[in-house]
Amino acid sequence: MAKTVVQEFTKGLWAEIPPFRLVLGLCPTLAVTKAVDGGIGMGIATTFVLVCSNVLVSILRNVIPKQVRIACFIVVIATFVTVVELLMQAFAYPLFLQLGIFIPLIVVNCIVLGRAEAFASKNKIIPSLADGLGIGIGFTLSLTTLATIREILGNGSFYNISLFGPSFEPFTFMIEAPGAFICLGLMLGIMNMLGKK
Amino acid sequence: MRNLLRLFITVAVFSAVAGGLLTAVQKGTKERIEYQQLLFVKGPAILRILEGCSNDPLVDRFKLQDGDVERSFFIGKFDGKPSTVAFETYGGGFGGDIGVMVAVNLETDQIVGIGVTTHSETPGIGSRIMTDRAFISQFKDVTIDKPIKLKSDGGQLDAISGASVSSKGVALAVDAAGQVYRRLKSEIIKMVQA
Numbered sequence: 030m031a032k033t034v035v036q037e038f039t040k041g042l043w044a045e046i047p048p049f050r051l052v053l054g055l056c057p058t059l060a061v062t063k064a065v066d067g068g069i070g071m072g073i074a075t076t077f078v079l080v081c082s083n084v085l086v087s088i089l090r091n092v093i094p095k096q097v098r099i100a101c102f103i104v105v106i107a108t109f110v111t112v113v114e115l116l117m118q119a120f121a122y123p124l125f126l127q128l129g130i131f132i133p134l135i136v137v138n139c140i141v142l143g144r145a146e147a148f149a150s151k152n153k154i155i156p157s158l159a160d161g162l163g164i165g166i167g168f169t170l171s172l173t174t175l176a177t178i179r180e181i182l183g184n185g186s187f188y189n190i191s192l193f194g195p196s197f198e199p200f201t202f203m204i205e206a207p208g209a210f211i212c213l214g215l216m217l218g219i220m221n222m223l224g225k226k
Numbered sequence: 227m228r229n230l231l232r233l234f235i236t237v238a239v240f241s242a243v244a245g246g247l248l249t250a251v252q253k254g255t256k257e258r259i260e261y262q263q264l265l266f267v268k269g270p271a272i273l274r275i276l277e278g279c280s281n282d283p284l285v286d287r288f289k290l291q292d293g294d295v296e297r298s299f300f301i302g303k304f305d306g307k308p309s310t311v312a313f314e315t316y317g318g319g320f321g322g323d324i325g326v327m328v329a330v331n332l333e334t335d336q337i338v339g340i341g342v343t344t345h346s347e348t349p350g351i352g353s354r355i356m357t358d359r360a361f362i363s364q365f366k367d368v369t370i371d372k373p374i375k376l377k378s379d380g381g382q383l384d385a386i387s388g389a390s391v392s393s394k395g396v397a398l399a400v401d402a403a404g405q406v407y408r409r410l411k412s413e414i415i416k417m418v419q420a
């Protein structure tokens with residue numbers, strides 16, 4: 030069963046790509062994919078937290094007592110999330126305004142806690158790093174894909190650059206909440222179809 | 227017993243280290259965050275609501291003590307006269323306090339314009355208080371000598387549908403601005419003319 034480091038990394042990009050395969054972290058997925066920049070920003074923030082918390086949890090996995098492991102994981106994750114929040118305010122303020130409450134909500138993102146509990150607390154540092162990086166980049170790719178579809182259809186633009194000119198009537202339904210559900214549902218369906226053996 | 231103590235100490239050490247790290251990061255980023263807020267949040271809101279003024283309100287500002295808090299006031303000059311001041315107040319919204327910059331005409335006591343500066347409302351729902359023109363423009367020319375409320379609270383303003391708590395937060399902030407203005411009007415006029 031032992032996988033190589035490369036396999037740990039690449040599984041996050043396809044075989045276990047969140048949120049399409051690993052159906053976790055749907056709240057930010059639905060909420061921040063209105064526009065591509067928000068999707069990418071959220072993906073990068075989550076990746077940073079994932080990598081840092083995975084590495085730290087892996088380093089401390091023998092120190093943390095079993096009974097209070099969840100509390101310790103949450104402290105680690107919450108710390109990194111707050112660091113991201115402060116750094117984003119200091120260096121990417123407009124992005125922080127756009128993502129708003131969903132940055133602090135990374136604390137309760139099941140992907141991050143899930144990887145800490147299911148992977149990092151049982152594996153060595155290097156595989157944990159690869160795992161966090163892979164899952165994080167996979168999450169960023171998924172968010173970017175969803176956001177691309179929604180922004181092009183719903184706003185007629187990509188990365189805030191208008192694509193079709195003023196005559197385009199945007200399908201605004203796509204950037205509203207129901208559009209997010211439908212878009213995610215269709216993507217899940219397509220992924221299941223492609224993954225069918 | 228020893229085991230229990232170990233659990234206790236582990237969590238305590240974790241929390242202490244995390245707290246220390248966060249304090250360091252916060253200290254390191256504090257100044258930059260303040261600058262960014264002035265640049266991206268307050269700056270555009272002030273310039274938008276004081277549109278057409280002949281001076282730079284970010285430069286022409288003064289501070290007044292209001293009870294325990296210190297408030298910043300930004301002066302807007304129109305036709306050569308410093309007739310308008312803008313200042314920020316807060317009202318509780320859905321996800322926390324909403325900051326609103328309110329500009330008041332000192333001669334007529336009417337609101338010139340309002341602009342939301344900071345908020346933690348739900349993106350796409352409550353965050354419409356930033357962008358909904360019909361909602362924001364309702365506050366223009368409202369006389370500030372009486373309480374400012376939404377229609378649902380017996381006032382005169384329409385809320386944004388689907389974002390009533392956020393709308394109420396804005397109304398609360400503007401109402402608070404009215405109270406500050408009434409409290410400090412004589413001092414404001416003194417400072418503006420100085």
